[in-house]
Structures are given as C-alpha cells and as structure tokens.
Amino acid sequence: MHYGGVIFDLDGVIADTARFHYEAWKKLADELGIYFDKKTNERLKGIGRMESLDIILENSNISYTLEQKKYYAEKKNEYYKQFIQTLTPDDVLPGVKELMEILKRKGIKTAVASASKNAPTVLNKLGIASEFDYIVDASRIRKGKPDPELFLTAAINIGVEPSECIGIEDSAAGIEAIKRAGMFAVGVGDPKILKKADMVLKDLKDYGKIVDIISENITINNDRIFIVTDGKGNIKEDRYGLFYKDTRFLSKYDLEIDGKKPKLSKITSEKNFSKEISIEYKEDDNDRILQMYRKSFIYENTFYESFVLKNCGLKTEIANVTLDLDADFKDIFDVRGFAGGIYGSKPGVQREARQVVFEYTGLDGVLRKTTVQFNQDARYEKNKMVFMAELPPNKVFTFEVHVNVTVGNEKKATTLDFYEGLKTVEKSFNEWSMECAEVITDNERFNSLYKRSIEDLRSLLLNYEGYRIPAAGIPWFAVPFGRDSIVCAVQSLMINPGIARDVLLLAAKYQGLKLDGRSEEEPGKIFHEIREGEFTNTGMVPFGPYYGTHDATPLFLVLLHKYYKWTGDIEFLRKMLPAAEKALEWVISYGDRDNDGFLEYMKADEKGFTNQGWKDSEDSVRASDGKIASPPIALAEIQGYAYDAYMSMAELYKILKDTDPGNIKDKVEALKNKAAALRRNFHKAFWMEDKKYFAEALDRNKRQVDSITSNPGHCLWSGIIDGVYAKYVADRLISPEMFSGWGIRTMSSKEAAYDPESYHNGSVWPHDNSLIALGFSRYGFWEHLKVVFDALLEASAGFHGRLPELFCGYDKRERPLTQYPVACSPQAWAAASPFALLEAILGIRVDAQKGIVSLDPTLPDSINHITVKRMRVGEKLYDFEVERKNGKVEYSFKKGA
Structure with missing residues (x-):
C-alpha cells in the first residue's frame, strides 16, 4: 500500500501539552470544589473542551446551565493558554x-x-x-x-x-x-x-x-519465484524473503554502508517483474552524501540486482558496502504462521570471494540450494559479505548480485548479463501483451486498469509442468488453484482463450482417481490447490494436491464448454471428453452426498476446509441471526454451477454426436431433464418469499441459511434463476444494503454477521462483482451492470490502477475506500475482473464453430468509446469499435467478421 x-x-x-490541560482542569475543578484526578483526566484524552467539562461535572451535585458551562470552559482555556506560554x-x-x-x-x-x-x-x-x-x-x-x-x-x-x-x-x-x-x-x-x-x-x-510502512513492501514476481522486501529492497524481517516452490530460499538480504541505515528511500520505477529504488545515505555531522541506486528483476529462477553507489559529496570517500545474507529454507506455511513443523538437517553455507552457497536437505529428502554470486570480489566479515568502494567526487562504484534457486535435480539456470536478462524479461511481457486483445477507450482510468491487469496476469502465469497456469495470487498463493485458475480463465476468454486450454489440461492431469479422506480426493474431482514445500511432501499439510473444493469440478465443465465456444477446437474437445465425463460423474454422484439433487459438502478430515465454496473461511456461511451453518452445506451458487455444467455437457454431447451415436440423444435428454429438475427444485428450496431473495445455502437439515449475500448473484451468471426472480435478485444486489458504492458486498449490511472488514461477511471482491456483472448482462439488466462497472473502475483509482483481491465494504457515503490489510495483489481473478466487466458491457456472444460473433453493447457513464483489436474467436482475429452517438450506442466491425 x-x-x-x-x-x-x-x-x-x-508535544506533552497534556500536562497543561491537566493542570488547567485541576485548577478549575479545585475552584468549583470538584474532585479531579489523573484517572479522570485519562477520560478527557482526544475529546473536545465542552465534552471534557461534562465529564468533570459528573462529580458535582450542582446542575449547571449551558451559559455557565461555556463560562467555565473558557476559564479553563485561559488557564491553559497561560501555561503553554512556557513552551519552547x-x-x-x-x-x-x-x-x-x-x-x-x-x-x-x-x-x-x-x-x-x-x-x-x-x-x-x-x-x-x-x-x-x-x-x-x-x-x-x-x-x-x-x-x-x-x-x-x-x-x-x-x-x-x-x-x-x-x-x-x-x-x-x-x-x-x-x-x-x-x-x-x-x-x-x-x-x-x-x-x-x-x-x-x-x-x-x-x-x-x-x-518502513510508508516505504511499503516491494514484491517482484515472475513465473514460480517471487521476492518480498521492505521499501529499501532489504530482507530483514520474518515476513520477507525470496520464495520458490513454497520454500524461502533467502531469509536475510540486508544492505548497509559503513554499518549505517539509509536516511530515505524512494521507488523510482515499478513493474511486476522489476523494481528501481533510489536510497540516500547522509550523515548529519558532515557533508558526506552517498546515493545508492538498486535495480532488480527475476528471470528463470534467478533474482538479479544491480547496485550503483555514487558519491554526491565534495571529497573522496571510502565506503564499506555490506550485504548480510542468510537462508533458513522455511516452509511457506511456517513463514505465514499457519503451521509449525519439524525440519531436516541444519542448512549449510559455503562462502567464497564471489559466491555464497546455502544448502539444505529436508525431511522429504529433497536438496534445496541457494547460490548467491557477485561480479566483484567481497571479503567475509562477521557473517557479512563486504565490498570496499573508493569514490572520488561524482564517481560511482557498481556491483551485481545474482541469486539462483534450485530444488532436487534441477540444473542451475545460466546467468545472463544483467541488462540482457532485463531486456529478455521485458520482451516476454511485450510479447504477452501482443498475444492478448488490445482495448482502448476514451477513459484513461480504464485504459490504465486494463493495461495493469494484462501485466498482472502475465506476471502470475506459472510454467507448471509445461502448462501456462495463472497462480492464485502474490505473495502467498503463487501456486495453481483449481477454482481460481478456472474462474480466471473464464474471465479472460475474451482477451486470451489460450489460458483456458492449459488450465483445463492441468486440471485433467490432476483429476482425482481414488478416495482419500485426508486430501479429500475423489474419482473425477478437480483439485483445489497444489503445493510442493517440505511440509506438503512430508504430509504435515495435505496439499500435494488437496481436493477440498466443491465448485471446481462443475466449473471445469462450464469452462470446457465456454472454451469450445470461443475456439471451435473440436479435436481438443474430443481429447478432453474422458476427463469431462469423469467430472460429470463426480457432480452427479460424489457431489450430491445424499442423492437429493443438490450438491452439498462436508470436510472429510479435521485439517480440511470447513467451507468449500469460493467463500472458504470458517465463518462464511451464516444465518441472519449470525449463527454458523452446520454441514453438509448446499451453497446457492454451486447449484447454479451444476445447472450450467449439465446444460454445457448436453450441448457438448450434441457437438460430439459421432463419438457414441446410439446413446447421445439419451444423454442429452437426461442432462437437460436433470438441469430442469435442479432449476425447479432450486427455486422451491432456496427462494425466501418473505425476503424476495434466494438463501445463501441449505444446512444439514435442509433449512435455509437465510442471510442476504452475494452468492445468488452467481446464479444469474449460471442462468439457473427464472426471469421473474432474477429481477428481485438484481435489484437487491445494488440496493444500499448490498452495494457499498465501490461494489457489491459479500453480505448485506443489515445482517447480524455483517462486518465490512471481514474476509467474506461484508467485504467487496472484484471477481465476485465481475461474475455478477456477467449475470446482469445475461439477463439484460443493463442499468445494474453500469452501476457495478463504474463503481469498480472508481475503486481501482484507490489502489494505484489495480483491483486487489478484496477491499473493505464500508458505505461510500460514510467512509472512504478502505484496503483489506492482507489482500493479495496482484491476484488472478481480481486481475482478470476488468476483462469480464468489459465482456459484460459489450454483450459479446460467440460461437467459433458457426462463425458467430455478436454484440449487444451498453456503455457506462464513464465511457463513450471503446476500440477492441485482435479479439480471437476460432482462427480469426476481430477488430471492432463501440461508440455512443446522440445518446445511442452503436458498433462496427473493422475486419474479420
């Protein structure tokens, strides 16, 4: 921040003027014959003069008029002004x-x-x-x-x-x-x-x-490696470090000059993959001024940093630049304070003039290594590497540090020239931008948000086992998440459908095969999270992978259908059919625990997640009286995902009719019937007639969890809600109790459990809003859509042109935009939210196999013109413009349509 x-x-x-206030009030109280001591004085801190007098007069038996109170308040002030004359x-x-x-x-x-x-x-x-x-x-x-x-x-x-x-x-x-x-x-x-x-x-x-707070943390990430430092670029506290594959490979990286800390620092350039910092070292008792410029980036498992030390003084200076290094190889769950555990051997270290190597073999038998290399000789002194610089006036001393990390049998990456490496990274980001659709509007705030989101999404892409997968978020979720990756891929179809292909392939590769209570694996189920740290490998935490999510599997089928619509890739669809059918079988069987037609969850292991929808905090499913619902729990939005999954698979079977001609018709009819029954029963079980809204969930006794939340908003996106009910839901979502002014809250402000600073009970999540926005677009609720679009766009300005994972849900009319202290930023489905919002306002409908690309656009008040270039549908790239003219919204395709 x-x-x-x-x-x-x-x-x-x-200044300590409080003593003068005490003495002035004490003098007045003594004159009035009222007992007054320092304990009573503590109650006066931070409040006004008249309020303070009322507290003092509580100890009096006399009733004072307002005029008398004003007189005594002013008298106290005169005493106070006499006392403060002694201040210097x-x-x-x-x-x-x-x-x-x-x-x-x-x-x-x-x-x-x-x-x-x-x-x-x-x-x-x-x-x-x-x-x-x-x-x-x-x-x-x-x-x-x-x-x-x-x-x-x-x-x-x-x-x-x-x-x-x-x-x-x-x-x-x-x-x-x-x-x-x-x-x-x-x-x-x-x-x-x-x-x-x-x-x-x-x-x-x-x-x-x-x-340190003002200087703020600095995070650089690229692929599977990221570094978190303080505002000066140093690692010196436990929450900082260089991380790779859920392990901290540098726990200390602290720069000093002659044992002194810098006077001030300033970030002069900031990108996801690189940072530039200017740091000044100045001594108050002489004219010595040294300026340090630090520039860093990450490429291929290596952190690069260049240091340039300049003498800004008038005489030659001798400076000892020290770099304190250490690697504790802590598991990321330990760093975050979520899980302590047992470690293997004590990390070893080897130091040379131009290299320091830290090695550690964990209880999992895996060797982890940090290699720190310098391009200048350094001496080892008191656990620090020391570089000596002789600097005439206006001259510089430069050196570079390269930190490479490896796990197991990985080969150390080839170290590049600093600027060659930086250009290579910049080129890869530029190539990514060209791979995505280009969007330009007449609103510079949206243009900045869109550009930042493209860069954020690129920085989150992991090269995971040959697949390009968006990590859930930086810093603590730099791993594949089933639900998050799938939702991000759905949101990003308009700008780059290629993301969805790799997400689907990785999900299918790790699709559940067996029953395992601890990891919650089940045949056909899509994983929730994959970790690779020591704690995971030794079984201290169940994340290798963990399957405790109930929505990723139906969403997998939804994404497969949407991906086909955008690409028309029939061969890929054939390849994915076996995984799709296994996922469908899970939805029908394991997903529905009691065979009542609804999907419900209950954790299978005490260390598993209590709640297994996207709102996965312990207290996220609560009734209007604030009581936490008892599992098994059937969430409203998951029923919508299941409905969408049934309809999607029915259409995909029709497309693949040649795979099993004899049974396709029966499969399609069965799935449509199942979807219709789910839709019918969903309205019966979840609709709250007295509140004209759908329940958040059903609890273990099939009773409605009757709080008003954003969950049913996803049901607009999935299409499970009948039209007459949809209007009630849409109106409620932008009513004052749900709409903060910055976006739709996760929970109504009228609920007993409402807390605008909570994780899921009153906060605002951009991705949540973006899926609801797609729902508004689906049902034609254009005015509702515009309200949400403009609110999130305005909110992005408060987060430096970026949408964070979430922010607090305070009412805009009463409180300013308030950050959530530990929100991930960048975060995948938050970064992709502007893409979904854009798709929603453009009203895009595509069918690549049939060559259909249609628009039904509406424009929010903040935008009058949109140009889209290189939007890929099938093998074609489409360019078009949308513009408001004379109060009407018009569009035209430039080529390819």
Missing part, C-alpha cells in the same frame, strides 16, 4: 522532528489534527507550525473525536485520499476516529488502551517503523 499523507495528533504526540522548541517530543524531515524529503504531505482550538498557538511556540502542510483545530470542525471529521478534513486539505493516509494518536477516541476515516492508525502509548490501532509505538523515537 502506498501512503501519501501523515496526520499527527498534537497533545501527547508532538525544546518541548517537541523525541522523534517528531526526525520523522518530519524524512516525510518532507519523501514528498509525504503532513497535517496536524487537534481537538484543541489552541493548536496553532502551541505549534508556533514549538517553532514547527510552518513545517506542516495544514493544521486542523476544533474551530474548523463540528464534531470531535471519535467522529472522523477531524482527520477527514485534514486529508481533504492536504489533497490525499484517506485510504492513503496514516494517522498518529495517543488516545483511544483518536484511534477510533482514524479508523473510521479509513486510515492506517498508529498509536503512541499504552497498547492496552490503544488496542484498536494497527500499530502501537511506545513513543515516536521508534519512528523508523512508520517510515
């Missing part, structure tokens, strides 16, 4: 000036948000009033803390989105105000009192932690 503003409270954060610049608390200097040099906007009307006077006495871009005091607002008005006013006046601000406070009321403003909250003081803060510091002498 990028932060562009820091908003400070005054009392207790910038020396009273600025430790760490404040240092932090302000760094923020100023980083270009971060700053403001003061104080509940005191005397804030300007205090800041002038401290000699720092001019250092802030804006000062908000009680005279500029109507509501005090914990209302967010104070901090929102500051954000508006420094021109920074609230979601991109950090607020610093020492009171519980202030922390609540910051959180309600949608900002990152830093508490200064007692963690017990400030427990709602995102981070708590003892005092601002520990300002480096705030700088």
